[in-house]
């Protein structure tokens with residue numbers, strides 16, 4: 274048995290349209306099981322895929338960087354405008370200007386790709402001016418090569434479940450947000466899903482953790498996306514994009530997880 278690790282990625286589409294995707298980092302003896310789980314997941318959608326691609330790529334001699342997961346706080350805000358306002362406040366606390374945070378919310382609401390639809394990846398935004406810096410505004414930047422270690426995965430599942438956050442989207446978004454928060458030059462992230470049935474989203478940063486809001490869009494709305502806010506004065510875009518797209522990261526420690534936080538407790542709880 275080799276101790277080499279592999280990145281396993283799945284992409285399912287129908288008539289050229291993306292319908293589901295997933296990825297893991299694992300040892301060779303896990304690949305069969307993970308590929309089976311990915312196929313089951315690809316077929317577990319309202320729309321049956323007509324193409325499924327599973328890519329297995331060795332990481333070679335590159336050792337993943339290990340990171341501790343962000344702490345999770347889920348805030349009880351049942352209305353979208355108040356959810357947006359609170360997410361903007363969290364972003365401001367993390368160092369994003371109000372102007373940039375509001376611009377990001379507007380872009381996610383209307384569809385951030387120049388064609389008006391969702392992007393496949395994330396925007397990169399100057400945290401002060403709100404200027405968009407990603408090289409391709411239709412596609413954006415896709416974060417890849419991140420996962421939980423086996424041990425942390427078992428523990429974080431229990432922790433999220435006991436906080437009533439068992440949805441696999443939270444588990445995956447928390448891993449992605451942890452990798453993103455530790456990127457060089459990163460200030461904060463804002464995200465809500467493009468899944469029409471999933472209304473939750475989050476604002477996150479290395480200092481404030483993963484702050485989840487149950488309603489950042491209407492049920493049935495298929496618009497969503499991600500914004501990575503960076504400090505333009507220090508960021509090197511090539512280093513940032515290489516880190517996000519290709520540097521492997523394993524999340525080996527879990528953080529604290531609290532749900533049912535009232536809005537007025539939010540900032541007190543972050544001190």
Ligand code: AMP
Pocket residue numbers: 391392393394395413414415416417446449464465466467468497498499
């Ligand atoms: P999801 O949370 O999977 O519904 O994704 C919400 C939005 O985030 C998508 O519409 C994309 O714009 C963006 N996104 C999804 N996956 C990634 C990723 N791996 N890296 C960067 N952005 C992503």
